[in-house]
Amino acid sequence: MPERKIELKDILILFDRESGISIFPNLRGYDDPVSDVEWVLERNPSSKGFILRPIVCDGRYGLWIGEFTGYGNEVTRHEETYDREASRISRLIMKYSSHEITERKLIEMLSIDALKRRLKSDIIRGFKYYTCPRERFYQSCGEVGRIYRELKGRYGKGRRISYSSIADEIAEMVRCEDVVVCPLKAPNAFERIHNFDRALKSRGIGGIKFVKPGIIEIL
Template identity: 60%
Template sequence: MPSREGNGVTLKDILILFDRDFGVSIFPNFRGYNNPVDDAEWLLERSMISRGFVIRPIVREGRRGLWIGEYIGSNSVVTRTEEVYGQYASKIHRLMLKCMAKETSKRRLLEELSITSLKRLESKIIRGFKYYICPPSHFYQECREVERIYKLLREKYKDGGRVFYSLVADEILRIIRCEDAVVCPLKAPNTLERIHNLNKALRSRGIGEFRFTEPSFVEIV
């Protein structure tokens, strides 16, 4: 498996860039300078970036882990770095190498590397990361707030039958705990849009829905 030594750590030749505005990019078979910071900054200089982080598989003293480098703004400078190890880091390490060897697809890799999943790592950089606009794939398939809010609303209004949609929209805004995006579909300024966004996510997962029984009323089913 292609790799290179540098400062007591073995660097594997694949990097993944997670950018707040431009999404995720995979760079397999990367040839660099044997220094994770220099390599990441070389890559950032040649990519469309705003703010985010780079991850790379590494091996140190026999332990498989991940090097993580954070960048802020478009100046292509890595401002903070981490090395993370453990069972989940090792799993991501192996999956990235399988992708580089074409033993698994990029799609399979990206499915595993959602921001929600990556926040299981002991990484302050990743846990502090937020998309600017929540990606549709994340909102409709992965966002944990969708199901949590739906359950809370059903519990609160289970005996109420029809409810003013404005009350439901205000309740969504009150209880949401979004940690993944600056612009969240469930924080839309328009109350009706807030409910429609949640409704679309619920329907896409087959969990439930809000039914408009009259122009100003909804029923939670």
């Protein structure tokens, strides 16, 4: 049986749990996906995350997905996928490579949440940010709206409540498993309330108001 011939495209996208997304176009490597990633990691210090690389095998577009840690710049595991969504994402990356779409558009379409929904990858589904990215927390985090609705349903608007008890409830209500450090689970109760209030106001759906020391209202 002839050996499969995999064509590696000359672009890598690195998702690091601390520094976010980095794109490496025009890569001229070793024609080996693991060696290429480790070469990139040696020159670009990273913490922990994964790499996406478009590949083609027997005319099918797919993705090579590799997991890495910053310790020794090693690829700890990797996988290939050629299903429909992987093919679409692979072709999307190649559109960026050929300047058909902008970097901003590519990054918007390759959010971690979108990748987890679209790809059947244990590597991607196990990925966690260290600190929740600012844009994600203030614009797209589903926990903020859900917790606000539950608190509003429980207490209503305008009721005066101890801020420390609400801060504790917020921390207990968080279900997100996509980050290690969540702004809604900050160690300091005041910081939790402050983060929650800013996230609500950034979306225009409510807020938290201090009416006197230690007492708040849900707006």
